[in-house]
Amino acid sequence: MPEIIRKMTFSRRALFMPLNLAICAAVVPEGWDVEIIDENVTDSPHVPSTGGLDAVGIGAMTTQARRAYELADGYRALGVPVILGGIHPSAAPDEALQHATIVCKGDAESTLPAALRDLAAGRAKQIYDWRDEPDTPIASPRKDLLNPSDYLVFNPIQTTRGCPHDCTFCTTPAIFGRQFRKRSIESIVEEIRTAKENFNTRVFIFSDDDVAGDHKWAIELFEAIRPLKIKWASQCDILISRSDRLLAAMHDSGCVGVILGLESTKASTLHQAGKRYVNADQYIRQIRKIQAYGISLWGSFIFGFDSDDWRDCMDAVRFAQKTRLCMSCYPILTPYPGTRLYQQYQAEGRLLTDDWEKYNGSTVVFRPKKMMVNELRHAQMAAFHEFYLPRSAFHRLGLLPLKRNSWMANLAIYRGLAYYYSQKRRPLPRFRHFLAADANRRIARSLGLSSQVWMDT
Numbered sequence: 001m002p003e004i005i006r007k008m009t010f011s012r013r014a015l016f017m018p019l020n021l022a023i024c025a026a027v028v029p030e031g032w033d034v035e036i037i038d039e040n041v042t043d044s045p046h047v048p049s050t051g052g053l054d055a056v057g058i059g060a061m062t063t064q065a066r067r068a069y070e071l072a073d074g075y076r077a078l079g080v081p082v083i084l085g086g087i088h089p090s091a092a093p094d095e096a097l098q099h100a101t102i103v104c105k106g107d108a109e110s111t112l113p114a115a116l117r118d119l120a121a122g123r124a125k126q127i128y129d130w131r132d133e134p135d136t137p138i139a140s141p142r143k144d145l146l147n148p149s150d151y152l153v154f155n156p157i158q159t160t161r162g163c164p165h166d167c168t169f170c171t172t173p174a175i176f177g178r179q180f181r182k183r184s185i186e187s188i189v190e191e192i193r194t195a196k197e198n199f200n201t202r203v204f205i206f207s208d209d210d211v212a213g214d215h216k217w218a219i220e221l222f223e224a225i226r227p228l229k230i231k232w233a234s235q236c237d238i239l240i241s242r243s244d245r246l247l248a249a250m251h252d253s254g255c256v257g258v259i260l261g262l263e264s265t266k267a268s269t270l271h272q273a274g275k276r277y278v279n280a281d282q283y284i285r286q287i288r289k290i291q292a293y294g295i296s297l298w299g300s301f302i303f304g305f306d307s308d309d310w311r312d313c314m315d316a317v318r319f320a321q322k323t324r325l326c327m328s329c330y331p332i333l334t335p336y337p338g339t340r341l342y343q344q345y346q347a348e349g350r351l352l353t354d355d356w357e358k359y360n361g362s363t364v365v366f367r368p369k370k371m372m373v374n375e376l377r378h379a380q381m382a383a384f385h386e387f388y389l390p391r392s393a394f395h396r397l398g399l400l401p402l403k404r405n406s407w408m409a410n411l412a413i414y415r416g417l418a419y420y421y422s423q424k425r426r427p428l429p430r431f432r433h434f435l436a437a438d439a440n441r442r443i444a445r446s447l448g449l450s451s452q453v454w455m456d457t
Helices: 003-008 020-026 062-077 087-089 093-097 112-121 171-176 187-201 215-228 238-242 243-253 266-275 280-292 308-322 338-346 375-386 392-397 404-424 431-436 438-447 451-456
Strands: 015-017 057-060 082-085 101-106 127-129 151-153 203-206 231-236 253-264 296-301 327-329
Touching: 003 020, 003 203, 020 057, 020 112, 057 062, 057 253, 057 438, 062 082, 062 087, 082 087, 082 112, 082 404, 087 093, 087 101, 087 171, 093 266, 101 338, 101 392, 101 431, 101 438, 112 127, 171 266, 187 215, 215 243, 231 238, 238 253, 243 253, 253 266, 266 280, 280 296, 308 375, 375 392, 375 404, 375 451, 392 404
Parallel strands: 015 151, 057 082, 082 101, 101 127, 203 231, 231 253, 253 296, 296 327
Antiparallel strands: none
């Protein structure tokens, strides 16, 4: 793990335990022995070997695809059948099949058991699609195969899958459509209770795209977990502000914070993003209402839509500071395979690379309309720096009542940024660099580039 990340995760090997692998392990049919290998916590890269293996399953997001293919090719060269799954193989199954025996598209619960049974019987298909069994229940993960001390967050809980919305940049509707599936409330309560008993966990992350996408069901869930006396955080859309009963149930059940995918404060940007269900003019009122219930908010703003320039990126940061968001992130717009955005940019000839490792939210992989590539890169890092400056944190968080966890996270992120730029001997990025007489030189220095390279990109 890079030293900067270790500083931000308080010396744990990884931030989140691999929930996808733990769920896959839980649905493996009887008669199979299972081992989980998470390269995020190993001391050295995994080396394929036979070792009596009957099959290997590999899950991959887009940025992990190249490494997943390397491992898959290594195992297939040894004669071991390989099953590939996860977001990227689901979005690009034909590509994945060049490296796999089987591709599982979508949910493991409705694909992996059948794939393993058919593999054992010698009748395996190339592709197993979750849409063939869309009503298969969401499984509880097997956590006994992992070491809790390796992870900052060891007990993420998945309560739903899918999203009722249709954002152009999002892989969720691209892979699953707009079908919103809910796990049984009884199984969620039991998983939380077990985690409390076995791991003494009191704070949970609900790792959903939109935990309250169905308001009625969410109220039932939050009322069911209220007696467990836990603290929790998750991701929601801003439409939770419409229901006082929902917000009260969230607060009473222990909600300490939620991530809101705000994306932008510009109507034109929200239109391109496909977020027609929100109105940026209402954001401040909606945010204040949620905060009034004692729920901290973490905002996510995406930089690089066609109507964005660097000033719009700066405005997003100022908005996050004005509304006193506890945390905020600023990923660069990424046209992931399978999304409508990817199809649009591919048709327009605007994709700069098909190196999947660069599809990571911090690398510009397309040609922006209103910024140069490196202007967008600089705007992103300036946003992180200026939002997490200690004086910004003081303005947003205050001192009393003490928001201990938010302060720790803010300071850890700022510490990580300052350490990174110090080690690189580069000046910390600022938005004011764009207005300087020698803007090109200042931005190039912060990015670690020569001025000529900056001008060329």
